[in-house]
Amino acid sequence: MKRILIIANNDVGLYKFRKELITELTKENEVYLLLPYGKNVDKLIALGAKFIDCPYLERRGTNPFKDMRLMLYFRKNIRKLKPDVILTYTIKPNIYGGYAARLCKIPYIVNVTGLGTALENEGILQKITSLMYKVALKDAKKIFFQNQANQDFMLDRKIIDKSNSYEIIPGSGVNLQEYQVKPYPKQEQVKFAFVSRIMKQKGIDQYLAAAKYIKKKYPETEFHIYGFCEEEYQGVLNKLHAEKVINYHGMVQDMQSVYQKISCLIHPTYYPEGMSNVLLEACASGRPIITTDRPGCREIVDDGVNGFVVAEQNSKDLTDKIEQFLHLNLSQREKMGVAARKKVEREFDRQIIVSKYLTEIQNIR
Template structure:
């Protein structure tokens, strides 16, 4: 009988887009792979890979004790049904409640910190609650994966990790270099900048909109293209601002899209003004397509490019700095921009090949399951 591995996450699209190679590698290793995520339209794609899927009801945001309690009970029942050899968890609620369920059932598990998230980035009662829950959820983990050193240091400083807990820093989710090949640099007169983000304050939307307004006023040949869904609680604030820029020809808003490479193909650079990241998938994919990146000088962004060589960094939460940095980019000759894109591709090839990340998971999982057998 095949041993099974259970993967817990909060997003079917995120799991498919950034971790399908992990799922496929597990199956190639001979494991029966079970996946527990909410269904937002990608579950069928995950099934077609060969995984057994368990649709999961989960409130991604918010801390409703009743709903979160039901999620914990769902995970406990799932563990009793599947009897996995090990569990792999991603994102906050699967990490916490999946971790607690595994610890109670004495099932080995690996935790992935894919970023701290808005709640943990800001001091307050909710941060203290999440920290307490993380201490509980990760206390029995066989290993905790981090995407950057700063997130690891934060969790250590908050006491979320026991001294004996193994940790490993990996290159985020990595990028599939075959699915995101280098593209010829565009020669159009219109200078297109692309940003891909959830429309929320902590992703830097306010700084982006202000910089776009200023830049277009001085450089009418520029267009800012924005991809990503609104957050329900802030749509009323940001939708009118974006529509105003659209009406003036400054910005084009496309909503959520799953064909981002087509936008990268026609752009001169990708702008990412985030306040905090685990390890930005947007920047990894953009750089893989040989596009320069203009990004916040923060952990989770700065590791993905060489400032002045394959991209340009600016101060986070600072519209002036972003505007000045875009101005610097526009002063570059077209060939200099193209060379910056070529360097971006070379850098991610060397440091962010997704195959390296997959190997790290397989090595750690194999050691964990092997130790459990002994």
């Protein structure tokens, strides 16, 4: 039996994408979770894990004094707990959890869930973050990347090198039992959906521009939006909803019912993704996808087979691909959905990731 500490920045992602791993780990190990309290913590405890609150973790803060306090808090809990291995997810737990693990000489496994804007965008912040990551990853037992581009980025900038142990895994994968194939809608009317936090980098502007154009030309087509809305877009969504250009549903918990209703998922993101979970879920549900040609998205779509690829920040290209989809007959759309399911079964089953972690943890002595 090992004592395992998992450090993460929020409860939502940990429960939604890693509950299968936690369930397996708690069978024969003592598992502790160090993260800020949230509504899913009780569900994680019900899986058999123990919870340690981390009130100092601010996901987007850049105050160095607060980040130092966070690292010291990590170190304090690691020294007290004396885990056999530490698992970290997302930038701050990876960096400051990595520092604390190194200081305490505890083996640690890192998951780079995406670069984030601090690393993707050129400038002084990128240089500082790169250096911090290099120090944090130096002694990691294993570094898991969710796509090839993220791994290449860190190799090219010498954040990691051949002395590190690293590997690409298929994102967080998708639970194929939880997201089962839904019968494809038989009506000719096409319903598109945007499922994401509503923010500029997720491609909401391109989606709205395409919706305006398509609704004029194909008025029976529906454009749905699901997700938390950042303030700057609330007025725009309310206006377009009132004009019946879009249907905005806000936050929805039951995503299976969403995928059941729609004909195709549109994800025009240009955000630094690790691997897009909404694309995986939609494909697992047997729905075609339209998404951008960028890391974390391009791996999931085979252009013309289970969906279409569009250029980043290109409303015209997105509109063209939507029209292309509309010109398919019902049988062709359904065939795309079948191909989507087969692809995730073949390449993105979450059990692949669970097995990788179990093997790495077992190898730590």
